[in-house]
Amino acid sequence: MSLKLDSVSTLLNEPDAAPVHSVTLFVALVSACIVIGHLLQKTRWMNQSVTALAFGLCTATVIILTTNGKISDILLFDEDLFFICLLPPIIFNAGFQVKKKQFFQNFIIINLFGVVGTLISFGIISMGSAQLFMKFGLTFWDQGDFLALGAILSATDTVCTLQVLNQEDTPLLYSLVFGEGVVNDATSIVLFNAIQKFSVHITPDTVMQFTGSFLYLFSLSTLLGIAVGLMSAYIIRKLYFGRHSTDREVALMILMAYLSYVMADLFQLSGILTVFFCGIVMSHYTWHNITESSRVTTKHTFATLSFISETFIFLYVGMDALDMEKWKIAKGSPGTSVAVSSTLLGLVLVGRAASVISVSFLSNLANDSPIDKIGFKQQVGIFGLALFADLNLLNDKVMLLIQVTIWWAGLMRGAVSVALAYNKFTSSGHTQRPKNAIMITSTITIVLFSNVVFGLLTKPLVRLMLQPREQSSEISSPKSSSALLPLLANGQDLASELDSVGGGISIRRPSSLTMLITKPTSTVHYYWRKFDNAVMRPIFGGGGEESPPNDILH
């Protein structure tokens, strides 16, 4: 997506005094959300995202009631503000704080879910909506609209689930849901942009072009992120040798992280992937070259910026939901609106279920082939191991619960969907065409419904899942609960198995090339470690074996 900065602040583009009102309002509301969110943290149902959404809805109601709907432009969601200011800190922080070891150990399963799962979901929503709407006699939309719709509604929002999961208690589940969320966001945005570039008629040729463009975006964006991250590490390592200045270090890290994002955009790449990988590289190298106080500062600053952005986004989506303009336009055909919204919601549920089941099936298929039985087992990581390989060890009910949780985490739709919908179906936030207004209102309906209904249920559900020792004894056999432990509780016992092969202190050299085939992840990991220690660290810096930001400081 080429950033259109000319409306960086449609939000603020009010005549005269109104903008100060709206900035003050938003800053005050975000502060209030944070305080209320903290107070409600201990309750059974509410979480930060739902609180912010509810806050946004209430505020919008008050504004509409007090002004008779006059200045409802304040409520308008601005996709550019979202893509330029709010999304980058969230994604960068995701890369910066991710537990790299677990992320890369589960790289394949995360990508299976993130890329393949998203593509499946995209296909089902696109084709399903095209078929069903035609059946309903709704023929306003063309093929391009349906394809865009598929991409828009494939972007999941895992923030809600992640806020409930605890990274310390369930690192594996957390990193899987988290990794999938980031890859999914990137995939759907890249997908959306790739679709926008091509004509609406699908031919084998365009499919090829599309795939090419997709792979090109993915690889180049990643490389750019890595390059900028390494550059920051190199600069800080070489320049600041013996003469550290915390302010300069922190400033340089923030600026170069953002630079990677805008550069990606300048080269028409995917900023989200670039800034994610820039974050990973920065936490692996750059972060080790700076002073102790810079480390504490960057870790918390990035987390705080991400936190503010998240809260702001939910608040913003909540307020946008009551922007009357589009509802009035869509109101012309209430039946259609309801039909479209519920159909799409159904397709989202089906698409997500299909993608979870398909990925499971893919894993199992590979798992059953005799060639790389063990290899693939380790390849798909502990997650695949517990989930799919050891099916016979798991009680059916627990198995179902796990699958439901993964399905669940990917059910919610969020700001990425709203932003993409605005990008496709409006021009700078406004539309007069009912067929477009319906698409916007349907997206908002799905976002609100999934976040409020599923969001409120997430905390109890995840809590239920996270107490397998107590709970599982009631719903399953003791045997299964022990099998659940590695997934839900800590997973270090199984993870250590991989460690002893591919990493850790006792690095064992793979004996032959067959190793590379049978144990690709471990082997890649082994060679990466060697390369990292021999070549990368002397140039770009980097501390001891295992020192991600999240482990050292607290």
Add this chain to the structure above:
Amino acid sequence: MSLKLDSVSTLLNEPDAAPVHSVTLFVALVSACIVIGHLLQKTRWMNQSVTALAFGLCTATVIILTTNGKISDILLFDEDLFFICLLPPIIFNAGFQVKKKQFFQNFIIINLFGVVGTLISFGIISMGSAQLFMKFGLTFWDQGDFLALGAILSATDTVCTLQVLNQEDTPLLYSLVFGEGVVNDATSIVLFNAIQKFSVHITPDTVMQFTGSFLYLFSLSTLLGIAVGLMSAYIIRKLYFGRHSTDREVALMILMAYLSYVMADLFQLSGILTVFFCGIVMSHYTWHNITESSRVTTKHTFATLSFISETFIFLYVGMDALDMEKWKIAKGSPGTSVAVSSTLLGLVLVGRAASVISVSFLSNLANDSPIDKIGFKQQVGIFGLALFADLNLLNDKVMLLIQVTIWWAGLMRGAVSVALAYNKFTSSGHTQRPKNAIMITSTITIVLFSNVVFGLLTKPLVRLMLQPREQSSEISSPKSSSALLPLLANGQDLASELDSVGGGISIRRPSSLTMLITKPTSTVHYYWRKFDNAVMRPIFGGGGEESPPNDILH
């Protein structure tokens, strides 16, 4: 100033691709400036501000040469971007990091320089330009223009001097130059806004109204800042009791600091004063209620944001200087331009000298009156003591050097002047009238000249001043160098004298009401301490006796 957010990013308001270019360009340039600034730190002449200015000028030249002056809109200075995004972090950080004890001990002398000095400078520049321009036969401008010009050119920029002074080595000199800079900024902005509100004809009535409005803005803005700061302290103290979350704490502090600024603007108060006092209150109370890692994070985050803003501003002013539009319009009358610029530059120098001399005279006058000889001595602080009371102890040459340094620190004009000039003489950055274009180009000329010429000399000059032990033996008697020590080196020996009376651990009760008259600062300080310990700290929190952010952490 009422924020006009509708052009928050005129900078970005380019059609299509250009904005991404400019954002990328600016982020890359700021990064480069920081790196180059670090490399040049040890050199004799250059400092961060001059580097950024030079960078901006070079970049602008390259852009103009490569594009034949087509997209020179990128270079346009945006006053709203400045007032909304860049200034608040700088001023907040100023309040947050100021050494409160020294600031309030020297409160009167700082205000004498900051308020009275600025008013004198304002008067001289306004009246001088009105008189001289009339003599030159330049009659385009009215009284309102001259008054505005006085306010615009009274706003000093002490960043350049502060970057050279070292807060640890010369805390007193630093806090005086620093405190004067902030008060001066606030005074000139408040002055500018007050002038804008009144008609161009001066009558005794408008002078009264003006004074009233000035005092109203000053006091209410300060109170608002204190109120928001206390609110943040109270919220964090009450809510987070026993359950701290670093991200929430940091987010809340950032948001509430900014909230104070936009609220001030909403109520048409002076955001700069509000956010400054909010910073002071936050560092005195709020900062003590948060976790250790939050403390490190907030301290460095605020400093970093301020640092980035400062660098960006100098870069921006440098680039703006070569925006061709206004030069072309002003070129119509080159003689006038040169005459105006040099006249104004002369008036700036004279105004500053007059204000320094007048304030010195005022202090001496008060000092000679028999009633509160000692009282006033302590009132004007160590600064006044060394500078004015002990004149006979000081060698004339050294005395002159000190006065020159103070004069010097206030000579440079910066972004506040440019922003105010744009506000007064353009409409959203553009003007077609030569008389306005000349004002803009003259302001830019003065800013560039003072920063580049004086800026390059600052480092050698201050270095010269800061080595009185070595240098003074050459230029003055040993006696005078010992008298200089408290001012230039540490000042703790004299400061401790005040401590034992008004603060510190051995609080001695003032014996009678005469104390309040003869030693107002110490007495106020004593009662404030009592009140702070008995009432404020139990409610709003706050640590030990002396624990400003800058002392604890490093």
